[in-house]
Amino acid sequence: MPMGVAQAIEKLQRSFFLGDGLEKRNVHLVDWASICKSKRGSGLGVGRILDKNKSLLAKLVWRFGREVSSLWKGVICAKYDLSEKGLRWDWKVPNSGSFFVKAIQSLFETSSETASLLQEGLKVVVGNGERARLWTDLLWDSIPLKSAFPRIFALAAIKDGLVKDYGKWIRSK
Incomplete structure (x- = not known):
């Protein structure tokens, strides 16, 4: 939503809740930030657009x-x-x-x-490996693997490959 549209909607909300009219402004007994707080936070739960x-x-x-x-x-x-x-x-x-x-x-x-x-x-869930890209989707300490291990990434033959392209998981009984 464009900023101007959000500001116009919020202005209408403020005038409704705070009782402002076109010609006269009322004294505000509660500030707008308190009205926007959640109901658990002792507000009205209106929220910001x-x-x-x-x-x-x-x-x-x-x-x-x-x-x-x-x-x-x-x-x-x-x-x-x-x-x-x-x-x-x-x-x-x-x-x-x-x-x-x-x-x-x-x-x-x-x-x-x-x-x-x-x-x-x-979070990325690998599953069967058909949708997760190994070097970009999987993270190590909040960093993609290609950035966490740049030397190994440089050696990789498949740079944009899926997890399934690098092998297969076989469960042993």
Whole structure:
């Protein structure tokens, strides 16, 4: 959501909850930050529009990794030449990218608080190895394997391979 739209919606919410009219402003008995707090935090649970927008975008990032063959993921993968089996939304959006994908990319900026929450909360599950990329999806101490072990990565024959490309797990009885 564009910043201007979020500010306009929040202004309407403030005027509704704080009782401001077009001609007259009332004395505010409670500040806006208290109204936005959760109900458990002794607020009204209204929440901030930009925070809700970030959480909805984060849910789309989660769905991007979970859903293998959804239409919206297929469209994005086709438009930006991505693998539909990809788990992570870790690619750089070109300047010609839509506002939607640029907003999702902004969640991953290293300086943002949201980026650290996404890195902490989203974990790759290898499963049968058909969707997880060994060097970029798997992490060692919050760092992709290719950055954690650059000398081994330089020797790897398959740099963008899936986990299944490197071997097979056979359970012994």
